[in-house]
Amino acid sequence: MTAVAPVRRIPMSRLTTLGVGGEAEVWSVGTLEELREATAQPYRVLGGGSNLVVADAGLGERVIKLVGGYAEADLERDPQLSDEHVYVTGWIGAGKALPALVRTLQKRGLSGLEGLVGIPAAVGGAVWMNAGTRFGEMFDALHSLEVYYRGEVRVYAPDAFPHRYRSSGLPQGAVVTRVRLRLTPSTPEEVEARMQGADLARKGQPKARTAGCAFKNPPGESAGRLIDRAGLKGTRVGNAMISHEHGNFVINLGGATAEDVITLLRTVQEKLGLPLEWEYELWE
Numbered sequence: 310m311t312a313v314a315p316v317r318r319i320p321m322s323r324l325t326t327l328g329v330g331g332e333a334e335v336w337s338v339g340t341l342e343e344l345r346e347a348t349a350q351p352y353r354v355l356g357g358g359s360n361l362v363v364a365d366a367g368l369g370e371r372v373i374k375l376v377g378g379y380a381e382a383d384l385e386r387d388p389q390l391s392d393e394h395v396y397v398t399g400w401i402g403a404g405k406a407l408p409a410l411v412r413t414l415q416k417r418g419l420s421g422l423e424g425l426v427g428i429p430a431a432v433g434g435a436v437w438m439n440a441g442t443r444f445g446e447m448f449d450a451l452h453s454l455e456v457y458y459r460g461e462v463r464v465y466a467p468d469a470f471p472h473r474y475r476s477s478g479l480p481q482g483a484v485v486t487r488v489r490l491r492l493t494p495s496t497p498e499e500v501e502a503r504m505q506g507a508d509l510a511r512k513g514q515p516k517a518r519t520a521g522c523a524f525k526n527p528p529g530e531s532a533g534r535l536i537d538r539a540g541l542k543g544t545r546v547g548n549a550m551i552s553h554e555h556g557n558f559v560i561n562l563g564g565a566t567a568e569d570v571i572t573l574l575r576t577v578q579e580k581l582g583l584p585l586e587w588e589y590e591l592w593e
């Protein structure tokens with residue numbers, strides 16, 4: 310079979326915000342036909358690469374990146390599903406960048422995703438891990454999801470999956486291809502005000518090369534605060550270091566390896582003596 314989707318071998322360090330990871334075969338997929346072709350061999354799905362640590366040895370699996378038709382957004386109001394209190398959008402491709410979407414919704418005075426301001430994800434990645442802040446998470450704003458799984462495309466209500474804090478409950482191998490959002494009509498000013506509130510909560514976070522928070526928060530606690538209190542800020546392995554600004558961020562000081570990051574997180578866990586769960590996804 311001749312390839313229809315563009316395929317390139319790319320170092321994953323270039324496709325991830327933390328900037329570590331070896332090479333993989335990256336398939337840019339914009340249609341169902343391309344998706345079927347790309348998933349004919351073992352694969353993984355890349356979102357914004359903003360919560361991801363890829364092994365230094367690279368990946369044997371194909372990496373699927375949703376582009377083109379899977380990155381387009383129809384934000385028009387669906388008149389059949391909407392009323393004066395509820396605004397349901399058309400289909401939004403999972404490859405769409407979340408920050409641009411959050412900004413567009415603010416300008417249109419649509420409320421629901423503003424709590425996710427500043428998260429450098431793709432829509433599909435944000436769904437996959439139920440990304441969020443204490444001002445809201447992705448599943449709060451979903452009306453429905455289009456999911457490709459074992460060759461079939463189906464539409465689900467969000468409650469079809471056992472989603473919880475930072476986890477969608479989608480099965481391995483499922484590809485979120487599109488979503489519809491369930492929003493609340495508001496005004497650009499009100500949405501902007503809430504957005505600024507959520508943005509302010511990120512003020513203490515480092516601006517350097519990171520992949521967001523490394524660990525999930527234990528119930529009722531902040532992993533960052535625990536790491537800070539244990540005096541572990543500044544702990545360094547190779548070129549990966551725990552940020553001095555926020556204890557739950559690993560910074561790539563330049564040229565860090567996945568091994569540096571993994572060893573650093575293990576070291577922190579050992580010193581803390583607490584079983585923290587990783588928020589990062591590890592691909593190896």
Ligand code: EPU
Pocket residue numbers: 441442443444510511513520521522523524525526530531532533534537538554555556557588
């Ligand atoms: N704190 C410290 N020292 C630190 C870090 C935090 O004392 O080094 C204290 C803060 O002063 C604050 C408390 O711990 O009193 C909580 O910290 P913060 O407000 O930064 O929230 P967080 O629980 O550490 C969560 C999310 C972030 C999200 C922020 C803001 C998780 C794992 N983290 O962090 O999400 O940006 O709230 O809404 O759920 C991410 O998921 O990648 C992420 C960065």
